[in-house]
Amino acid sequence: MRIVVQTLSGCSLVTLREISVVLASTYTGMNEHPTKENQAPELIVCLGASAGGLEALEAFFKQLPDDLDCAFVVVQHLSPDFKSLMGEILTRCTSLPIVTLKDGGTLQRNCVHLIPPTKEIRFEGLTARLGERPSKGVPPMIIDHCFQSLASEFGQKAVAIVLSGTGSDGSRGVASIAEADGLVIVQDPLDAKFDGMPRSAINTGAVHLILTPGEMPGIVNRFRHDPDSGRQPLPPLGLSENLSDIQRIQRALKNNFGVDFGRYYKEGTINRRIDRRVKITHKTDLATYRHLVESNKDELEALYKDLLIGVTSFFRDPEAFEQLEKLVFPRFLDDTNRESIRIWIPGCASGEEVYSILILLLEFLRDNEASIPVKIFATDLHRDSLDLASTAIYTNEALHAVRPELISLYFRKVPGGFQVSHKLREMVVFARHNLIEDAPFTRMDLVVCRNLLIYFNQEAQTRVLGLFGYSLVQNGHVFLGTSESIPEKNKNFAQIDGSARIFRKVREIDFVTSFRAVDPGSPKPGAAVQHNPIIRSKNPSERILDSLLGCFVPSGFLVNRENQLVYTVGNVSRFLRLSPGRMTDDFLQMVPEKLRLHFTGAIRRSFSEQKAIDYGIITLDESVENGKTERFHLRALPVEDYSHNLQHTFLSLTRPQEETPAQESQTRAPSLELPELAARRIEELENELALSREGHQTVVEELESSNEELQSTNEELIASNEELQSTNEELQSVNEELYTVNAEFDSKNRELSILSSDLENFLQSTQIGTIFLDSSYNIRRFTEAAGHAMHLRDGDEGRPILHVTSPLGLNANDLLTILKLVEDSGQPEEREIEGPNGACFLLRVLPFSESTSESPGFVLTFVDVSPVKESERERERLAANLQNLIESVDGILLTLGKDGEVTKPSQSWQSYTGQLWHDYKKHGWLDKIENAPRPEDIFTPDVISRRRFQHQFSLWSDETKSFRHCLARFSALPADEGWAGLIVDLENETETRRILEQKQAVLDEVTDQTSTCIFLKDLDGTYMSLNRFARELMNITKEQVDAGISDFDLFPENEAQKIREDDLKIIESKERAHFEETVGVPGGKVRIFSTTKIPLIDQNGNAYGLAGVSTDVTGHRESERIKAQKSELERVNAELEDKNEQLDTFATVASHDLKQPLRIITNYSDILLEEEASKFDSQTVIYMQRISDAARRLNNLLESIFEYSRSSRESLKRSEIDTNAILDEVLEAHHTSIKEGKVQVIAESLHPLTADRNMFYQILLNLVGNSLKFRSTTHPTLHVYSRQLEGGRIVFGVSDNGIGIADKHFPRVFEPFERLHSREDYEGSGIGLSVAKTVAVRHGGDIKIASRQGEGTTVEFALQPGTDWETQHPPS
Amino acid sequence: MTTIALVEDDPDERLFITRAIDQLPLEVSVDYFTDGEEAIEGLLGAEKGTYALILLDLKIPKIDGIGVLNSLGNGKSSRYTPVIVCSGSKSSQDVQRAWEAGCSGYFAKPDSPTGYREMIQTIVGYWLSPLLVSPEA
Structure with a gap:
């Protein structure tokens, strides 16, 4: 949390603990907790907001607990022309009730109060008074109005919060609140969407806290709760004491480090940094901190460091550096004779920027293949920084902005980071230098001074820029920080790149001018003009100076342009005469007439020629002192003070013998003996001059008056400008209102679009085809499913639905009829319609309900009911099947209730027994049973729990007119609804058995005829049955099988064991399985059988054996194996062929390529043998012959290889x-x-x-x-x-x-x-x-x-x- | 002065051929090119009649002899200059291709100095004798 407590001095920062003190002091200070009966809110929190305030309000109320026991009043600039949705919007953020205040309404605790648009509010106790807002011409100041009323009514219970907005509404109000000891909180301008109102409020100095909206509720709560807060006053608001503390701190800094922060640095910056130190050292106020600074050198040093050290990093603002490289560096290459590049970087701090510039420049030079020596002068006030910069070791993190290849090129790894390479380091000279007071470096091509000027005040900035101008060569550049600039009025520099802050020196600047501009000794420029040049009194030091001047400076007069005598040196009284009449300070009127001419000439020439004039020797007769004629050497020396635009001439009068010979050779004045005529002429000219001077004066006065006129015009302009400004403010407030309305619409719009997308998604997800029609049956909108069913495409919105040819069994007339029906009745209609491919749709047409829609229309929905239809049909089919089944059953089907009563008529019972429904229903059926048991005997608890029963009895048969032995089997119906069962006439069973036996015989015959083994085994593995094929294969007889035989009798032990294990698995799992069994059969052959075994399961789900079917697949497997071998052979063959081909190719290439060098060997050896043989002895010739032979043989060999390879390769023709x-x-x-x-x-x-x-x-x-x-x-x-x-x-x-x-x-x-x-x-x-x-x-x-x-x-x-x-x- | 163009990358082969040419009782100079590209550029760029004869190896870098033959066929200046292929290959395929590409003659590279002398004498005697003026004559 950022908390700033700002006093009127604007410089005090205190800790959180103190804030609570501050807060408490503004709290009314009840000692006991307020009783709940007293419903008056503890605090009245008034929030003023304008443009961009909606977000801030949302943030505020989201964080607001609902038990703060405060009343909240929201004052917002709202447009009178739009309905405000503020209430609805805020409802989403807080659970507190939100009410729009009415005139005379009471402020409630835990309630948010809104003010209607066009109204402004004031309070009478807890009662709100709403007044009409002033008419439109005046900008609305409703927040001010509210705050002021709040301050006067609630005083210490008032909390004013200023949120985002433009303009200055609220600023006057917060001052009132602060005066009344209320709490003033302002949204952090950095957080606010529009910072005009917050800044304006902060500038009043009446603000206690600067927070984000989310932090405010917590602070308000704290302010409310702190119990012993009360009585401490706010920190002193007085200016003088703090300022003097700051001045004393500055003096201490100046004494110790020679830097006058008070004079050149921005006051705000200095104060902020001092405040920071106050906070860090945990001092409560400036005075105690000042003591610390004055007594503790370390703290002073720390403060000094804090004041000087800025943030710097490698390639800070990369874009600016790019511009520098693009715009400035190429200039260095313009001059081909350039000997070096000189760069001055004042305020270099820890050097990152210095090396950034240097690396950038070196890279640039390298890219352009230029090698010009580079010299960088890096200066800073702070010695420790300079040490850091010259050691030049930087951490990895510091170098993150430097490209890796540059790091490897210009840095080397050292413990703790990277050090700048020697090569780079040697190009930089580091020096301690006070930019303001020390002489500048000269002949610079570039001055880089980034983010330093911002700390300087205007005076110092002007001075420093002058220095830069002097320091730079013509067309040199200045590179400033992003927030610094050179004022446009400074014509010495031209802007090269606005965003990168690069400037070029375009005019030569005189060092003297620039340097003296703010010479600490001279008065300020403005004051100098008013200064009266005539010295009226002297203090002692001036007297001493005067006598010194008398000693070392020749006697003479200092005269200004108006010929006024400004100063005299030495004893010059003999040159002066007082003429009678009005006193004048015109020097020329004071000197003897004879000398006047000389002095006039000397003064005029010195002014016009701007150089020392040696006028020559003049004579002064009738000297006052001794009456003798004296000779003097007259010289006029112009003395200029540019800064004050003052010009003086010093007339020195020395005796000739004092002169040095060298000086004698200077310009001599012409002979001074003038003829009488000439003297008169001069006098005439002087008179003329006087006349023209008067004329000149008149002109000057006229100009003066017209100047005054201009002045008044200017004032009028200023006035009208002010009017325009107020109009502007009005416009701005209108704008704000628009913005607010817009924000509300925006938020509404978002909700709408969410709603719309919800609806869209819902419609899509239902999969119900929906078509919206307007009253003229045009399609307004349809869902994808409907589009699919009706063959609608995206462009079909707006088409009449009756024009749509639908694939459904629904023609336009039918549809029209339905629509008309719905239109008339206002009731929904449903139709089932057929679709293509037997699909079935339920069409439902609904009218738009009038309450939710403005325009009448219809909603058509299509539901695909095909599956429902299908299942309906299925059900009917099943029912029919069931009926058939029931009818075909040879027995009596009967359904009994829980107590054994017949619940449904049974056709089969009726026909067997001849009983009619009313006779056998309920327990009547028992009448037809011989010795019928009572129902409770049948349905014993045991039977009920087993849910089934079986019972044998004798039932009367209407057909045979006798009781016949029957078996009844009943099972419980689900949900204990009763019992359903079958009664079978057992006397028919003998016949059934005969048929079964017959079937068995046929089955046996069939199994015996197949050429597949079929067998049945019991759980012990004993064969119950083996068909003939199996018996013959195993070479056993049917009798042997019947006698009991198992696999252990047929196969070797291990094979039999394996078969047994497989059988057991099947019996256990009760699942069929497939095996491939390899077994030896009688005759010593090995056969492969593909066997499927099926478990035999009885009615109770228990396995009682297994059945198997085995096919002899031996031959099949064998042929598969041969096939596989064959394909393998084919593959190998293909591979071999491939290899062969490769070998052939190799042989061809090899023989061909080998032959080439071989032929060369042969050739050379032949040349030696045939043509150079005479040069060798006979033995050598023999050896060479051998080489030749060998080569030829090799050649033949290769030829043969080639031939062989060709014979096997070339195609046959x-x-x-x-x-x-x-x-x-x-x-x-x-x-x-x-x-x-x-x-x-x-x-x-x-x-x-x-x-x-x-x-x-x-x-x-x-x-x-x-x-x-x-x-x-x-x-x-x-x-x-x-x-x-x-x-x-x-x-x-x-x-x-x-x-x-x-x-x-x-x-x-x-x-x-x-x-x-x-x-x-x-x-x-x-x-x-x-x-x-x-x-x-x-x-x-x-x-x-x-x-x-x-x-x-x-x-x-x-x-x-x-x-x-x-x-x-x-x-x- | 008669000039022969020799397209051959192998310096040894060049030596054998120029040696054989030098042994002729005639003044014949030899310009040589060491790859197909160079040869095409030089031969197509040359004025008509610069070369009385072109001796061309088939197996040369960049563009092979067949390629050179094909390119020369397109150029007008060298169209009537006889191009004699002198190749290390005796393969009938190569011979066939060379003829199809329009060579004037095909010689397998000999394997003795005598062979070279005979080959050069044959070539010169057949294609150049009408053009040459023997120094002795």
């Missing part, structure tokens, strides 16, 4: 091929070898073939190549042939008589890269046969080899599907 031509090509390719080896070639004519031509060539080339390679040394032969197998397939063969292959190698020859010989013996990569094999297999054919070591080899291949043929060597 089958075509009819000329096999003989290909053979020729192959032989041609190998003709060198054939020739060299003298090989005898036997080439038979080959069969034509459809195959891939290239691949066929490839195979043949490889096979022939192999034969040639491994040829015999003696008479080598090569035999190429083809032969046709049975079925038409062609086999091609290549046979030789070469070295042959050992049998053991056969399995390996078709493996790729398999070589059977060393490289020295036979060249080759071992790929040829693999390629041939791959190609053949891909064609669906195969390749076969037959060989004998030392005798030769035969290879045969087929490129057609089929692999079955025999290959022999030599071929047959």
Whole structure:
């Protein structure tokens, strides 16, 4: 809670304890509690509110306890033109009764009183007197009026509360209340929606407490209750003592710290801060605190610190900093020759702002790639702050506004936080500096002075701004705090950015002017003009000064612009003459006529040229002292005082010998011997001048008078302005009224919209289709459900309902008839109508009730009654079924009452016994029973508690005319209504049993015919029955089953045990279950059975066994397993194919890419061998040859890999091929070898073939190549042939008589890269046969080899599907 | 002076080819480009008749030889300049594609200096001899 007690001095803040004292002092001070009989309210609380007051009132009354025993009067500016809803609104906030006062009404305790609009109130005791509000021209001051009356009537019992509002109503009233010792509470202006009235009231100084509305009731209560409060007076209101205390505190500060707070700082600020210290040190008043300050240095220091230290943080007001960066920093880059940037930051406090500016600037320079040295002068009055700033360690929290990357760039981590980096720190000079009294820093580009000026008074602000002007270079900038500004009249600065408070110096400022402007020694500017320059009396110090002047300053006169003698120095009496006549202070009239000319000239020139004039030597004859002629050096020295706009000239007269040679060289006056003529001329001119002066004077006077006229016009303007102001106030009050009305409407509107949305939601939630019609049957509104039923769309509001084509079975004419009916009768009508798809709707048409609606109309509701209809039909159907059932029962149905009397006629009884209703009703039915028991014997307590009974007796049958043995079974009806039962003729039962047996036989036959096992077991697991299929499967006979057999006899123990456990589970749970059982059956086979077992339950719900059906699913399971394996194989296959493909691709790429560098190696080695061989010795050449060979071999190898991979990869292009031509090509390719080896070639004519031509060539080339390679040394032969197998397939063969292959190698020859010989013996990569094999297999054919070591080899291949043929060597 | 454009990224290959060209008894200078983009830019940008012949590798960075061939077909200046593909690939697919893209000749890269000499002599003898003036002549 914020409590401020404000005295007239406006500077005293006291603790809560004191407030209660204050409150108590205004309380009337009854010693005993008021008796309840006395209904007079204890306090009269009057609340004045205007614009925005509604919220405040709500807040107040919400917190108000209802037992405060006070009367509340609400005075609000209300518009006379609108009905006020104030009462209703306040009802929601308080339980107190709310009454609108009438003239003569009495104020009640615990009651809220409202004043009607257009009235104003005054009190006569507890009686309220209402008067008409003054006519419209005058702003209403009803709150003032009320308060004043309140103060005079209730004095200390009055509590005035001023709430939100504009204008000043209430301010006069609170003063009256305060005078009458009432309590004045004002809403906190910061809390109020409109702070005009609260501020105005606070400004009167008559306010005791400033609170939020919610806090007020508590305070009022406290004020009422405090019992011993009474008699202490309010704290003194006198000004002088407190002020003198404050002055003394200020003096102490000045003495100790040299800072004159009283002179330059805002009084309010200083007082507030001192008040704060008073509160902190728990002193009761200023005087005691003043003693503390005067005696305790620490407190003085603390106060000093409090006065100086402001709040500062990094990048405070980021927007302003952005503007600074945007508007000011770029200016620094304008001048390319700039040597440095100089910034002065006075009032730097703990330095956050200094580093913010510096970081911002450095970042800016970095972004613009400029490197200009930056120098910042940061000054402050407070030494501790400066120490903090120069240590420059800040906590994490303090740095939260600094971007992390900047922290890492400009700070380093130290214990306790982050320290500014050395680089940054070195750019700043910290110094203690008194902004007001010390000389400013100069040549600054920017002065940053944020939130300092606000503490200075006007005088100090002007002075400081002057200093800044002097300090800045031309076009330098000032950056001020957000709430500071430079007055527009100060033409030295131009505003650059209003919101960021950036200003530019646009005019040069003279230091002297600015500095002397408020020189403490000089009188205030206003006073100076009035000052009489002639010294009339001297005090002792002035006399001393005078004599000093006489010693050190040459003799002379100080003359002002009007030629008045202001001051004399030294003994100058010899220059002065008193002329007879009227006394004058015109200096020139006092000097001898001969000198007058010189002095006139000297004075004039010094004034006009504004510099020291060396007039030269003048002679003064007839000296007063000794009558001798004396020579003097005359000089005129202008002396200026700009601040007072005063100009003087000092005429110094020195003897020539006193002069220094240097001075002699100064300007000399022209010869002073003037001719007579010239002298006369001068005299004439002077006269003329005098005349023009007079003329000038006249003009001045005229101006003066017109000035006065202007003055009076101005006053008139001011007067009319005041009138306008009062009109304005009137408008404002009207405005307030409007605002109040608006607020009420607003609140009403909210309620309405809530209501409307409630209604909307209700209508939607009922799911009842509702359509509102106006009197002309137009649709006014409809719900979603109705829209659905009637096919209405959003735009259909306003359409006549009769135009709507409805899907319901309701045509426009019917509807019109219904509507007319309702209209005429005023009574609701209902119709059932059919909808589409057999839906049924209940249409209800109601007229608008007249009390709730202004315009007549209708409400149509559609209720979907289809489910009701449906259930009705269902019920009828069930009843019919039941009737059929009853009729089909072979027995007698009878319903008995509680005491065994027949309650309903029974057709079956009647037809069996032949009794009529009136005979057998009640207990008449017992007549037809032989030896009928009495009802009470039948319905024994035991029977009643079991709710069922069974009884056998003999009943008369009308058909056989005899008593027949019958069984009756009765069950109690619900709710003890009686009994219902069936009587069965037992003599028919034998027949029934026969039929049952027959059925059993059929069933057995059926079960025996199925190829499924069906069995029944009892609780012990013994088979009661097994069908034939099961018996045959188990290889047992029906007799064995009948003899008693269990699973333990049929299956191995563990399997039987398992089956038994499953059975028990089913018996226990009484629920069917499904099993898959794997069992061994006779014959040693294992079968899988899918078995469903069902518990057998008797009438009493007890299990007496189980039934099972088992199907042999062994074959089914097996095929499933094979299928799964197959799909797994397929998947693996696909995977393998995929991998194969990848490998192929890899081989291709690898061989291709490997070949490239290899070829380069070969090339280089060939270059060396062929062209540079002479440079190497023979051994090197051999080695190089080896490299070359190896590379070539590798090349061949890669070639082979490539070929192999291609053979398995390239798609087959089958075509009819000329096999003989290909053979020729192959032989041609190998003709060198054939020739060299003298090989005898036997080439038979080959069969034509459809195959891939290239691949066929490839195979043949490889096979022939192999034969040639491994040829015999003696008479080598090569035999190429083809032969046709049975079925038409062609086999091609290549046979030789070469070295042959050992049998053991056969399995390996078709493996790729398999070589059977060393490289020295036979060249080759071992790929040829693999390629041939791959190609053949891909064609669906195969390749076969037959060989004998030392005798030769035969290879045969087929490129057609089929692999079955025999290959022999030599071929047959 | 006759100039041949050589599009080849491998410096070794360039050396083999220029070496073979240098061994010709003719004054032929070689401008080379090391990738497809550079080649297209240089060849399309050149004035007509700048290059008497273009030797083009297929496997070059950025845009491959086929791409270069396609681009050259569109440019008017180089349309009548013979483009001889000299590739490390002997794959029939590559040969096919090169022909389809409009090359004037296709040579598999030789694997000996002699091979290079022979290839260059063949190329020069076939496509350039009418244009060349032998220094000795």
